Amino acid sequence: MLIIDGEARILHLNAGAERLLNRQVGGLSCKDGRLSTAHSINKDRLKALVSTATGIPAVGGAMILGGEQNRQVFVTPLPAASHFARDWQTPLALVLVMETDKKFPTLQLLSTLYDFSPAELRVAAALLAGKSPEQHAQDSGVMINTVRSQLKRLFEKTNTHRQSELVALLSRAPPLQN
Known part of the structure; x- marks a missing residue:
């Protein structure tokens, strides 16, 4: 799990996300403190997802990253009322990365x-x-x-x-x- 701003700057990440980014597997990486992907087509998709999740109206979305293990990347608006958003005064997005074979109910x-x-x-x-x-x-x-x-x-x-x-x-x- 990561919390990012509209420029994909990583403001918070949990231990699992840190391990994922440090290993640089599954197509995700951290460049200059920003969430990025290895392939250019995925960079554009990720940028669009971040933009819509932090825009007005804020809308979530997802994409699949290929690689050694396929992963789903969910980018959803972080509500201002969320306890995660208390420290920042800008629209934020929550990014969840899950292996495609694992199911996590939307609700x-x-x-x-x-x-x-x-x-x-x-x-x-x-x-x-x-x-x-x-x-x-x-x-x-x-x-x-x-x-x-x-x-x-x-x-x-x-x-x-x-x-x-x-x-x-x-x-x-x-x-x-x-």
């Missing part, structure tokens, strides 16, 4: 990014399944006011204002580019 990824509670994640999953808040409350055996409170927190955490905006955000699985 779980968004849950991690937006810091959803388990109850909020259940509400989000219900909305994605086409259920109304009232249906989810009835199915879960909770009060509708509880679900509405959780929905309100989902709006706050994702910087959305309507249920349709929230569902659109959550259902936007990043398209993979070959």
Whole structure:
């Protein structure tokens, strides 16, 4: 996992990303403190992904890097409300690098990014399944006011204002580019 700005400057990376960049396998590297790729076609794709993830409107995306091991690179906007974004005053993107044979559910990824509670994640999953808040409350055996409170927190955490905006955000699985 890496956090980058609109110029692909690496502002934070975890130990796994540091190992990946130090080994320079899988097509990713760090040049002058910026995330880069070995092949020019991938450089343009990565640059475009970073630009759209830190632009207005901010939209995430993904690509596949070839090499010894194929890897998926997900670049998604980092919400200003995220605890990762507190130190910087510029649009940021979260970059996740995963091997293509490993599956990570999109909803779980968004849950991690937006810091959803388990109850909020259940509400989000219900909305994605086409259920109304009232249906989810009835199915879960909770009060509708509880679900509405959780929905309100989902709006706050994702910087959305309507249920349709929230569902659109959550259902936007990043398209993979070959």
